Amino acid sequence: MLDEDYQNRIEEELFALTRARKAQGDKVVGVYCAFTPRELIVAAGGIPVPLCASSNEAVSIAEQDLPRNFCPLVKSSYGLALSDTCPYFHFSDLLIMDATCDGKKKMHELLNQIKPVHILGLPQVADKEASYQYWLQELYRLKDLLESELGSKITEQSLQQAIQLYNRIRQLKKEVFALNKGNIPLLTGYEAQLAVDPIGFEADLPGYIKRMEQVIEFAKTRGGLELRPRILLTGCPTTSLKVLEIIEESAWVVAMENCGGLKTVEQVDEEDDLMAALAKASLKIACPCMSPNQRRYDLLAELVKEYNVDGVVDLTWQACHLYNVESYPLGQFIRKELGVPFLQIETDYSESDKSWIKLRVNAFIETL
Numbered sequence: 001m002l003d004e005d006y007q008n009r010i011e012e013e014l015f016a017l018t019r020a021r022k023a024q025g026d027k028v029v030g031v032y033c034a035f036t037p038r039e040l041i042v043a044a045g046g047i048p049v050p051l052c053a054s055s056n057e058a059v060s061i062a063e064q065d066l067p068r069n070f071c072p073l074v075k076s077s078y079g080l081a082l083s084d085t086c087p088y089f090h091f092s093d094l095l096i097m098d099a100t101c102d103g104k105k106k107m108h109e110l111l112n113q114i115k116p117v118h119i120l121g122l123p124q125v126a127d128k129e130a131s132y133q134y135w136l137q138e139l140y141r142l143k144d145l146l147e148s149e150l151g152s153k154i155t156e157q158s159l160q161q162a163i164q165l166y167n168r169i170r171q172l173k174k175e176v177f178a179l180n181k182g183n184i185p186l187l188t189g190y191e192a193q194l195a196v197d198p199i200g201f202e203a204d205l206p207g208y209i210k211r212m213e214q215v216i217e218f219a220k221t222r223g224g225l226e227l228r229p230r231i232l233l234t235g236c237p238t239t240s241l242k243v244l245e246i247i248e249e250s251a252w253v254v255a256m257e258n259c260g261g262l263k264t265v266e267q268v269d270e271e272d273d274l275m276a277a278l279a280k281a282s283l284k285i286a287c288p289c290m291s292p293n294q295r296r297y298d299l300l301a302e303l304v305k306e307y308n309v310d311g312v313v314d315l316t317w318q319a320c321h322l323y324n325v326e327s328y329p330l331g332q333f334i335r336k337e338l339g340v341p342f343l344q345i346e347t348d349y350s351e352s353d354k355s356w357i358k359l360r361v362n363a364f365i366e367t368l
Helices: 004-023 038-043 057-062 072-083 102-111 129-150 156-178 189-196 205-222 242-247 274-282 294-306 321-337 354-366
Strands: 028-031 047-050 092-098 117-120 230-235 252-256 311-317 342-347
Touching: 004 047, 028 038, 038 047, 038 129, 038 156, 057 072, 072 102, 092 102, 092 129, 102 117, 117 129, 129 274, 156 189, 156 205, 156 252, 156 274, 189 205, 189 242, 189 252, 230 242, 230 294, 230 321, 242 311, 242 342, 242 354, 294 321, 311 321, 311 354, 321 342, 342 354
Parallel strands: 028 047, 028 092, 092 117, 230 252, 230 311, 311 342
Antiparallel strands: none
16 A cells, blocks of 8 residues: 555646646645644645655756755755756745755745745744744744735634644644554554655645545554564654665664654644644744754653664754754763664765665664
């Protein structure tokens, strides 16, 4: 069920649905980070689409303008935009950018020469009242922009409905990964990643919900996997599955804290003022762009215990200074405070270092 054919089929269905909606006048809004509340886009009648790319072929195109020693995620995303070879970017009418890292911030300026860009200015500290008030105003600015660009009023009812849909999606993401809390995991890391991935345009949220419900039922019916060491994968977004696939040659990734995984499942309080609730929930994302980033330490401590983890692997894309610098104190914390082995893998999207990564991962797993 959960393989490349499954992904291709869903992509084709969503692409066809998105084209039909665009023909009716709906607009596609590209997003590059989990901090952007997709609820506002959906409430305005838009179609969100994540644009962080995984193509290594696009990297060389981006290097016409960007430094070689730059984040592969940023280079891949920019290269696809520059070459206009990505249907998700091609069909986007507006780009929403979060000022999370220097690489993305400067990419925003270049992309603005191709498509309209709106930048959300993130606070640098998450747990201050001033940060919350500032971020709330940024979301109101986004709300006004979406209403203007998409020609649709975001009502209390439409926002409530969008929040309910995404809360259900976040709950199901937790349930998908929770299938691996027992002694015998029910999903491989690859399968879990595919299950929680919206797979392109978010043009059919009820369908997205139904797919995750079907995956949960499929996993329970199929039964458990063979016993292997249990790995928690943390770090940068798993836009390239290279490291995940290498780990699962000899172990199971039972949980992923990365963006798109268990880092981004905070429920939005439906009883609170809705805009305030969106601001509060999104500021709880445990991203290294916030300093200090205690939430990540607390979340990983919970996950290590809940998933009975044997080892933690920290994925760092080259030139991602936020994750790279944070990896050292995080590794100290996981080894000394949690008593769990820790391995950092720094890599890019190319295949050139696969043998080296395999050596390091296999040596790490043999010690567990």
